[in-house]
Amino acid sequence: MIDKNSRIPIYYQIAEEFRNKIETGQLEYGDLLPSERELAEAYRISRMTVRQAINELKLEGIIVREKGKGTFVARRKFEQDLSRLTSFSEDIKQRDWEPSNKLIEIKIITDDSLVASILNVGVKDKVYKIKRIRMANEEPIALETVFTPQKRVGELNEQDLTGSFYNTLENKLQLHIAYGEETIEAAIANKEEMKYLGIQQGDPVLLMQRTSFLQNEAALPVEYVKSAYRSDIYKFKMRLKR
Amino acid sequence: MIDKNSRIPIYYQIAEEFRNKIETGQLEYGDLLPSERELAEAYRISRMTVRQAINELKLEGIIVREKGKGTFVARRKFEQDLSRLTSFSEDIKQRDWEPSNKLIEIKIITDDSLVASILNVGVKDKVYKIKRIRMANEEPIALETVFTPQKRVGELNEQDLTGSFYNTLENKLQLHIAYGEETIEAAIANKEEMKYLGIQQGDPVLLMQRTSFLQNEAALPVEYVKSAYRSDIYKFKMRLKR
């Protein structure tokens, strides 16, 4: 069903409808979709708007178009086409685990010169510091601290931190991320990591640091994350193109 | 210049024109492009056609659009400097260090069922096992063990292992790698790693495992590598696209 008066664009509503149909199995691999002209008539919209919807799905790789033949549901993508920037929640879901979180601390800090310089803000600017335990199937996996500048994300509340922070940024705040820079190193767990992750003294952890940059002219950093992952039950995985 | 009667679509001709301008430096990072309406008038085409051209460039990541402001040349093409599969030697050179190696062992093994299954060969097939200390500026960085099936790489000698193994594969053996799958985890150094890397008992190391696949129809694995990296002087770094 389409709501033409919604603030959500029509093409997006239609794309979403087909995403759902494919996800729920109402449409299966190889199925033929209605033609553009049929869809335009059915939804009583212009054919160009239909094309915009269908084009989104094509770019996502979930449908395939063939001139003169029609539009078909594509085979399942071979494991997300290469290594891409993903949030913790997205990553965990890809592994078929169930992500959850426990908020430990959210506060506003200033005068942290390292964080300010990484985020490219003034040392007196307000920066959210958010500490969470990130879990998969109720098991603690990582202790994560996010720094994000208030002047770029506005007011945050606890509700915004119940799931994927990328999801909040991209959908609620309409801040789109272009890319991220990550480093991964190994260390021995400190006391805080031992406590929250339920591991022993001397156990190794993976330390990941990431800075994510916005999709705009200046490519400003919008988050700086430091995470410590339990190494006994978590590995970083990637598929890299040569 | 645009040829409206060409078989090449107008939007493609316009996109190509801007690609060239950016590549040749006529347009630089941050430059503002003409607005859609200006371009439509200049080329005497419809605004929707201009949008199609500009949208191609946006998808390629070479321009950035901002509502109410305009269209700008993006700071970099992410296509090239995304995280790519690199050999140890290539990686070290990128960091402006000088790679070198010390060969510890090269032999042919059989009947290792784990290695055989990863490399997709029979358990009786001959597999090279090559153990090397990999160094940067004469400092040991990693202890690396490569497994590679003889039937895919042919005869190897010590000369082939003085530098980048990827270089040997791709240039001498003309075997081209399509992609690799990597995992990274943390562990406490074992005795062999302590000895060769010059680190202490209880020190953490980064364990990287990689399988590299050939650029052919079957996408056969050509190498399986296990490496232990000193974590005090080495981090994994990547830039990932969202």
Place this chain on the structure above:
DNA sequence: CAGTGGTCTAGACCACGGT
């Protein structure tokens, strides 16, 4: 041949950014 997706037009209204 009829139907498909690919391209293109000449308009329109909207939300947003900056003046």
Place this chain on the structure above:
DNA sequence: CCGTGGTCTAGACCACTGG
């Protein structure tokens, strides 16, 4: 306020696939 990109319309002609 004006100019920007984002969305949308109701048409049109083309090249291609298949019967």
